[in-house]
Amino acid sequence: MQLTGAEILLECLIEQGVDTIFGYPGGAVLNIYDALYKYEQMIRHVLTAHEQGASHAADGYARATGKVGVCLATSGPGATNLVTGIATAYMDSVPMVAITGNVALPLLGKDSFQEVDITGITMPITKHNFIVKNINELASIVRKAFYIAQEGRPGPVLIDIPKDITAQLGEYKYEKPRVVDKSLNELDEVSVANAIGLISGAKKPYLYIGGGVITAEATEELKTFAEKIQAPVSSSLMGLGGFTSDHPLFTGMIGMHGTRTSNAAVSECDLLIAVGARFSDRVIGKVSEFANSAQILHIDVDPAEINKNIVTTHHLVGDIKEVLKVLNSKINNQERPEWTKKIKEWKEKYPLSYCEDDSLKPQYIIEKISEITNGDAIITTEVGQNQMWTAQYYQFKKPRTFVSSGGLGTMGFGLGASMGAQVACPDKTVFNISGDGCFRMNCNELATAVEYNIPVIIVILNNHVLGMVRQWQNIFYGGRFSATNLEGRTTDFVKLAEAYGAVAYNITKKEEVEDTIRRAIAVKKPVVINCEIDKDEKVLPMVPPGAPLSHLILE
Missing domain, CATH: 3.40.50.970 (Thiamin diphosphate (ThDP)-binding fold, Pyr/PP domains)
Structure with missing residues (x-):
């Protein structure tokens, strides 16, 4: 026609x-x-x-x-x-x-x-x-x-x-959409056998997963694989939710703001299995000292990522879900009691922690959101400290529940992304965790949320500074805080949100957090929660850029 x-x-x-x-x-x-x-x-x-x-x-x-x-x-x-x-x-x-x-x-x-x-x-x-x-x-x-x-x-x-x-x-004539091909043309039996040989011969295998696991809808296959080979699992920022955070094999995020256990394990393992991950500079730190005791097996859909940032021992190229299915069908159940015991001991000895007192802490706010939603909400973030605290302290149990700008690090991403996620999943509770600097960038999208009654909940961790940049200035630039102080341009975010027609709350005390979060979820309208936190609260642990993962700043 x-x-x-x-x-x-x-x-x-x-x-x-x-x-x-x-x-x-x-x-x-x-x-x-x-x-x-x-x-x-x-x-x-x-x-x-x-x-x-x-x-x-x-x-x-x-x-x-x-x-x-x-x-x-x-x-x-x-x-x-x-x-x-x-x-x-x-x-x-x-x-x-x-x-x-x-x-x-x-x-x-x-x-x-x-x-x-x-x-x-x-x-x-x-x-x-x-x-x-x-x-x-x-x-x-x-x-x-x-x-x-x-x-x-x-x-x-x-x-x-x-x-x-x-x-x-x-x-115009209707055509049925072409089905995306997930065949494994490049995956031959010898290559699979070599991979299984590496895994079976390892005493201390360790899994590093990325966003490719979630993209491939391969979370169940990954869980089966990790349990069969009894390998602990760490995640890049983009991989969070690809392996449930409450699993005993999960060690948390790896890299610059990763857990002490994850960074220690990757330094001690004898086989690192990277699944759907690209060895970002924020993960590997100093290249020459990254997993330098280990052979490396890389599984990824994109051949261009193989040997790009890290030289591998062996690789399997193909759709991750299909590759893991093949490995799971051929590999025997394995036990590594000494390795898994050591990981458990590290997790108990080096948990993520912060100074808990009566003041309003961003980590506590994230923990409360995680507890109240039971890890079932969709969490979007902006970029910076708010993003890292969320990655560290929210318990992601399901894929596609963490939405954040990883590679580009786009401030102003979260509010628009939270609206898109909420429109796509109207039955889900959606939070956008933001800093005050990020919120300023695209807060005009509150008008969109209100007009269409998209009930996103924006939590502003308001420290009146550009927090992550200021943290770097504090640690690496002698405390010379150039252009990161926002105290002279303070905006009343509660009044601003109300001017757009959103519901708004202000939190200054720890005891106000839980009740406010529950009220925000119940109201079923766009909500802004302004949380007044200390400007000197830092994201820790932290590995200096370009340093080995073992060189953690802990306080």
Whole structure:
């Protein structure tokens, strides 16, 4: 049948199972928005306060569900406002399709009003991008974009559509979405046998998991694998929730702000098995001293990550769920009582701790949220101290319950992401843990949360400074606090939240925490909880950048 380009686009989105788009209109996408008016019963559009908020919301939607998140913006500044969100999704391997409008074909390359080369700009931060120059190619491009976003290592794809393409008529015919191939073409029997040989021969194997475990929906297979080989398990920031935190084999996060047990175990193990992890600099510290007593087995879907940051002994490339299924079917149950006993002793001797007194501590707030929600909420964070305290003190028991910007470290990410996660999972309680510096960046999205009654709960750990930067200045720069003090520009976040129409609470005492959190959950509206904490509270332990993981700063 004959449809306009805008209608073809929406029909293709419906084909792909899209039910929500986060976006902001403008001249170059008016034809698409006109079509959205007609398709409003099939696709929900959430109008954000800013295009960056739309990109983070699409990201949060994708991380919470595993589906492709979709955002839409107009040409020029609308498109460039998506860039930070696209880069965030790219660094953390999040499946997302960003759709931008552009000027009409005859105006391309002429510095026309609100024209930018968005495909050129986003080339380094997308898996692939397209500019549609023929109406007859639009449908196939949309279908390819969704496949590419999900296939192999997921990531964002951008489709740039000139305005005249959205107005032209073209032929549309329904096609069933192409199934993403998870076959293990590169996994031969010899390679599997070599991996099993390494595992069986190890006396002290140790698992380091990353976000790839969650992306592959491989948490059950991982649990079976860890229990069969009796290997302790640590997690990168992005892997939290990939292995339940209350399991006796779990040692906590590894790396710069990892637990003392995790960092000690990786230094002592004789086989490190990395699963869906990329050996980030925040994990490995000093390269020459990372797991230098161990052979390394790397399991990952992306061959480009093999031997990129750390030289491995052996590797298995393929979908992690399928690889673990193969290993589980072939490997025998193993016992390592001395190794697991040592890990247990370390965990008991070196637990995560903080100075508990009558003052309001951020760690205590996180612990209370974890206790009250029983690890069943979706927790988004901003970036910095708030993010690390959450990673350390919230007990993540399920996959897709932790949503945070890992690779890019995007301040302002959490509020948009929390809205996307809440829209995707309306029956879940969603918290966004924020610092005051991060909250300032995109607090305008409170207007979106209120307008659509998206009942996210924003907890601001308000220390009136840029906490993590100040912590580095304190430890590494002789206490020279340059441009990190926010006390002179204090904003009353309770009044600000109420001005947007949100419910707001202020906490200054430890005894106010539990009741306030329960009230916030019960109200079923957007809530801001401002928590006044001390500016000198630090995230510990901490490994100095570039130092061995054994060089922990503990106080």
